[in-house]
Amino acid sequence: xxxxxxxxxxxxxxxxxxxxxxxxxxxxxxxxxxxxxxxxxxxxxxxxxxxxxxxxxxxxxxxxxxxxxxxxxxxxxxxxxxxxxxxxxxxxxxxxxxxxxxxxxxxxxxxxxxxxxxxxxxxxxxxxxxxxxxxxxxxxxxxxxxxxxxxxxxxxxxxxx
Numbered sequence: 001x002x003x004x005x006x007x008x009x010x011x012x013x014x015x016x017x018x019x020x021x022x023x024x025x026x027x028x029x030x031x032x033x034x035x036x037x038x039x040x041x042x043x044x045x046x047x048x049x050x051x052x053x054x055x056x057x058x059x060x061x062x063x064x065x066x067x068x069x070x071x072x073x074x075x076x077x078x079x080x081x082x083x084x085x086x087x088x089x090x091x092x093x094x095x096x097x098x099x100x101x102x103x104x105x106x107x108x109x110x111x112x113x114x115x116x117x118x119x120x121x122x123x124x125x126x127x128x129x130x131x132x133x134x135x136x137x138x139x140x141x142x143x144x145x146x147x148x149x150x151x152x153x154x155x156x157x158x159x160x161x
Contacts, residue, residue, distance in 0.1 A: 019145065036118070040111060041085070049078045050087065050104060050112040058091055058103035069150070082108070 006014050033044050042050065052067045053059060059067065065075045079102060082088045087108035091101040104112065127135060 015141075018141075037115070040115065042087075042111060042115070043078075043081075045074065045078045046082055046087070047112070047115065049075065049082060050108055051116065053088070053102060053104050054109070054112050054116070058101040060093060060096075060099045060101055062099070064102070087111075 006017065009017065030044055033047065037044065037047060048068055048070075049064060052064050056063065056067060061072065061075050061079060064079075065072050068075070079088065083090070083102075087105050088102050089105050091103060093099050093101050130138075
């Protein structure tokens with residue numbers, strides 16, 4: 001992909017140009033994660049669930065859905081597959097009999113910890129090309145963009161006429 005000359009662009013135009021990079025970025029990240037998972041027996045979708053449970057400890061399907069901001073159907077499919085593969089354990093939920101807690105099996109915990117350690121080593125090396133301020137700004141912009149784009153039409157302020 002060719003880098004855009006931003007010297008003549010306003011700040012909103014530069015931000016928009018950055019936003020347009022997110023589509024190929026997501027595709028490239030997904031392809032890279034897929035490639036890195038090739039010999040693990042774990043899919044990209046399963047990896048997301050495993051990583052969420054690594055962070056959460058144990059969680060219900062709705063809690064995982066909220067944490068990942070994905071559909072219930074996606075989480076349901078991945079949980080079913082991970083349970084069948086023995087990568088998850090279920091725990092009774094004392095607050096809600098029909099909604100079980102899910103947690104990582106010891107095997108899955110070792111697998112996702114190894115995956116994360118490898119990824120973090122690569123990211124640590126990559127991050128050396130940026131200042132703390134640049135990385136902080138990157139995180140801030142992505143966080144705000146995600147929050148703003150997640151708003152429904154009725155939650156957004158009216159466009160100027």
